[in-house]
Amino acid sequence: MYYDLKFRHIPYVESKFSVVEFDAGHNLMPHGSTEGVQARYNVLGPVMLPIRLGGDIVQFNWYLYFLDSEQARTKIMETLAEGKIDYDFFTKFSEAFTVNSVLSLGEQEHNLKPESVPVVRLHSCCATGDIFGSCRCDCGPQLDAALKSIARDGYGAVLYLSGQEGRGIGLFAKALTYLLQECGHDTFEANALLKLPEDARTFDDAGHMLKFLYPNKPVRLMTNSPHKIEALRRVGVDVAERVELVRGVVAQNEGYLRAKAARGHMIELDQHQDQDQDQPPAVTPLPATAINGVAPASLTPMAATSAVVREAKALHAQDA
Amino acid sequence: MYYDLKFRHIPYVESKFSVVEFDAGHNLMPHGSTEGVQARYNVLGPVMLPIRLGGDIVQFNWYLYFLDSEQARTKIMETLAEGKIDYDFFTKFSEAFTVNSVLSLGEQEHNLKPESVPVVRLHSCCATGDIFGSCRCDCGPQLDAALKSIARDGYGAVLYLSGQEGRGIGLFAKALTYLLQECGHDTFEANALLKLPEDARTFDDAGHMLKFLYPNKPVRLMTNSPHKIEALRRVGVDVAERVELVRGVVAQNEGYLRAKAARGHMIELDQHQDQDQDQPPAVTPLPATAINGVAPASLTPMAATSAVVREAKALHAQDA
Numbered sequence A, B: 001m002y003y004d005l006k007f008r009h010i011p012y013v014e015s016k017f018s019v020v021e022f023d024a025g026h027n028l029m030p031h032g033s034t035e036g037v038q039a040r041y042n043v044l045g046p047v048m049l050p051i052r053l054g055g056d057i058v059q060f061n062w063y064l065y066f067l068d069s070e071q072a073r074t075k076i077m078e079t080l081a082e083g084k085i086d087y088d089f090f091t092k093f094s095e096a097f098t099v100n101s102v103l104s105l106g107e108q109e110h111n112l113k114p115e116s117v118p119v120v121r122l123h124s125c126c127a128t129g130d131i132f133g134s135c136r137c138d139c140g141p142q143l144d145a146a147l148k149s150i151a152r153d154g155y156g157a158v159l160y161l162s163g164q165e166g167r168g169i170g171l172f173a174k175a176l177t178y179l180l181q182e183c184g185h186d187t188f189e190a191n192a193l194l195k196l197p198e199d200a201r202t203f204d205d206a207g208h209m210l211k212f213l214y215p216n217k218p219v220r221l222m223t224n225s226p227h228k229i230e231a232l233r234r235v236g237v238d239v240a241e242r243v244e245l246v247r248g249v250v251a252q253n254e255g256y257l258r259a260k261a262a263r264g265h266m267i268e269l270d271q272h273q274d275q276d277q278d279q280p281p282a283v284t285p286l287p288a289t290a291i292n293g294v295a296p297a298s299l300t301p302m303a304a305t306s307a308v309v310r311e312a313k314a315l316h317a318q319d320a
Helices: A068-073 A078-079 A089-095 A127-131 A139-153 A172-181 A187-193 A204-213 A226-234 A250-260 B068-073 B077-081 B086-096 B127-131 B139-153 B171-182 B187-193 B204-213 B225-234 B253-261
Strands: A018-025 A037-054 A057-066 A100-107 A119-123 A156-161 A219-222 A240-241 B017-025 B038-055 B056-067 B099-106 B119-124 B156-161 B219-222 B239-243
Touching: A037 A100, A037 A139, A037 A204, A037 B139, A037 B171, A037 B219, A057 A139, A057 B171, A078 A172, A100 A139, A100 A204, A119 A139, A127 A139, A127 B127, A139 A156, A139 A219, A139 B219, A156 A204, A172 A187, A172 B056, A187 A250, A204 A226, A219 A226, A226 A240, B017 B204, B038 B099, B038 B139, B038 B204, B056 B139, B056 B204, B099 B139, B099 B204, B119 B139, B127 B139, B127 B171, B139 B156, B139 B187, B156 B204, B171 B187, B187 B253, B204 B225, B219 B225
Parallel strands: A119 A156, A119 A219, A219 A240, B119 B156, B119 B219, B219 B239
Antiparallel strands: A018 A037, A037 A057, A057 A100, A100 A156, B017 B038, B038 B056, B056 B099, B099 B156
């Protein structure tokens, strides 16, 4: 039994809320399906978000999404059934939900143009790097470069994955791993010493959101991680190109980046020490060969995916 | 019954963990007190955090803290009693805890110098402003200016209050209020339409952390909010000066800032439209008169607080 999260007395707000369904084959389903639904995403947006980028202000579209399974887990269903949408409801939201964000540009104009391919970044949240400006990692400059790249191209999105602090172990545990790194352990060894997984993230939800945001589209993925490319292809996202994203390399994070490179990340440190950090990343074509043993889902943009999307409302239609 | 969170097999990490206790009169208590303890804070740090500020990298001390009451609420006690510190433990941490952060500079050198007064910012977390760079609010530039001001003075801290997104209503509800603002409501009316409090924050915990971080010290507070000054004084923090912090004023947040000014925030917009946004804020003396009806706790720095702190370990002592 599912309840839709609705804001019935505020039509403009309600019009910004969507329920997106996927079946076991990762196909977008029309909302209201009575069978075959395996995952249900609740999406709010677009909300207008003017973002400072260098000296400019660029108006992004902000979407928030969370899973029905998370909704069920925190017993918000009962609250909804009783019609109680109040402070208590929202504190449960803010504490227990992983509310992810999408910062998107151009999806309404470009989704229907066959020649347009969005550039996409899956960015795991990082309080130290993204908020505090720490250079123990490269997250802050990567996020900044990704947003600039999207602004330059006019079509693309950052998916900001809020539950993935410290590769999924949370902020407190991450601080402990920093202390262990001060003792000489690398970023992966530190997790192991705390009996934590080296990487606890999954990117399936992000993949589903991409299929909703860009129905029938390949994407260009800004990443150095073969794992992200594999994960997206596994849920049927057509990753047509990889866009390299090496930014913010300084002495303080060299060890961290070398540890990542040793685990398969495509980071060639020596080439990037002197780069211009303010420039958005250049697009480089993805090799047509398999990456880490996983064959690309499609090498021809726009091929083979039209059957995947069935009656899904494109974002531009929702806004009409 | 309390359990201490200890990391017994990793001495360096364990040495960075403190339990801080306060009695009902908001006095710092020696750890291990058997009576009178009203609040117990768990503090981890310092963790070294090199922070990018403009073109420089400044090494801050990062502390994380959470309350025993939060610990109890999520039943982590049982996990600890059983000696199970593992992935499941940390996922509970990352989901259910409000882990706040302190970015501090100079506390080890300056706490014992009578003439030194730290400059402090209580910064409520703001994903849109601090992470995404949104200019619907002024949070991002305020955080940046606060860190620069601390770096310039060499003595002070930002307390980053992670549970206070959207004045305490959480990110999802905040997005809803943004949609309501797109319909013409102001930031406070939007909360009311959702049956949410206009401001759900408290600053008591932040006040206690300040007394731990700066035993026997007045502080200079970077804020435009008389409520924050009142709240800190209520728990016995000697706020000796207010430092104005108006930054990031643009057309997109003028309505938001005017709404705040109408609720008592000390923001004179017209003076700040053309300011140099890159300069750290100037220190202005706090008027000796009462602010919003609350008399200053002390107008003479260093007065009257020595009796408040009893046997509290100063941070420099912990690191010895």
